[in-house]
Amino acid sequence: MKLVFATHNRNKFKEVKKLVPETIELLSLTDISCFDEIPETGDTLEANARIKADYVTENYGLPCFSDDTGLLVDALNGQPGVYSARYAGEQKNANDNMSKLLSELKGQTDRKAHFKTVIALNLLEENYMFEGVAEGEIIGEKIGEGGFGYDPIFKPKGYTQTFAQLPMEIKNQISHRGKAITNLIEFLRTNPCQNKAKK
Numbered sequence: 001m002k003l004v005f006a007t008h009n010r011n012k013f014k015e016v017k018k019l020v021p022e023t024i025e026l027l028s029l030t031d032i033s034c035f036d037e038i039p040e041t042g043d044t045l046e047a048n049a050r051i052k053a054d055y056v057t058e059n060y061g062l063p064c065f066s067d068d069t070g071l072l073v074d075a076l077n078g079q080p081g082v083y084s085a086r087y088a089g090e091q092k093n094a095n096d097n098m099s100k101l102l103s104e105l106k107g108q109t110d111r112k113a114h115f116k117t118v119i120a121l122n123l124l125e126e127n128y129m130f131e132g133v134a135e136g137e138i139i140g141e142k143i144g145e146g147g148f149g150y151d152p153i154f155k156p157k158g159y160t161q162t163f164a165q166l167p168m169e170i171k172n173q174i175s176h177r178g179k180a181i182t183n184l185i186e187f188l189r190t191n192p193c194q195n196k197a198k199k
Contacts, residue, residue: 001025001188003123004032006052006066011148012177019172019181024188032060045070045082046129049120057122065121065184069176071150073138074112076104084150098142098153111137113154115176119184128187132179147171 002025007013013028020026029035038055042048045068052066072078080087080101088096105111114135121128135157142152144164151163156174163171172178 002027002062003188004029004056004060004062004064006038006056006064008035009148012067015168015172015177016181018168019178019185021185021189027062029056032056032062034060040068042068043082045116045118046120048082049118049129050127053120053122053127063121063123065119067117067119067177067180069115069117069149071101071113071115071154073101073105075108075110079104094149095142098150101138101150102140102153105138111139113138115150115154117176117180119180121184121187130180130183130187132176132181132183134174134176134179 001023003020004027005013005016006029008029013026017026034056036055036059038052040048040051042051048068049066052068053064056062056064056066068082070081070084072081080097084097085092086097088100112135114133117132119130121130136155136159137157138153139155139162142164144152144162144166146166146168147164153162155162156166159166159174163175
């Protein structure tokens with residue numbers, strides 16, 4: 001079954017592809033020559049995920065899933081949340097975003113935070129939603145070279161290393177995106193619509 005993951009982010013695509021079974025041919029937006037700037041105008045993670053998945057399905061006629069992820073910090077009343085990717089501006093620069101967040105939390109003792117990923121799947125004219133959450137805290141400085149986004153400043157609960165330090169195999173097991181993708185894959189494996197989609 002061909003399935004589009006609505007992203008151009010190579011790191012994100014690489015992470016997800018490791019989780020997808022070989023029976024599914026995973027394609028990126030680049031693979032289907034979709035280079036349009038898909039507007040993320042929703043005010044929730046769910047809305048943005050749905051917008052991106054709908055765009056691909058409506059314009060390319062392919063089954064598609066899209067994710068939207070937010071980092072929600074307790075001391076900042078859930079910010080940056082839906083604006084995580086552009087927290088420091090429309091340039092969507094990860095280092096700028098992390099620097100702004102660390103500045104906002106300066107002097108804060110409550111560093112609790114969680115990542116939330118929402119996935120919207122369009123398959124055979126039906127819509128499905130999946131989600132995953134990773135609890136943790138924001139540390140005081142950037143540590144680690146792996147991952148992307150806020151990974152160097154997020155330490156997951158129960159671990160001494162940041163997401164940027166952990167091996168991908170471990171991160172995929174415990175991360176918000178890993179959990180959401182696991183829920184998606186389990187659905188694809190057990191739902192009879194996958195067999196119909198192969199035809």
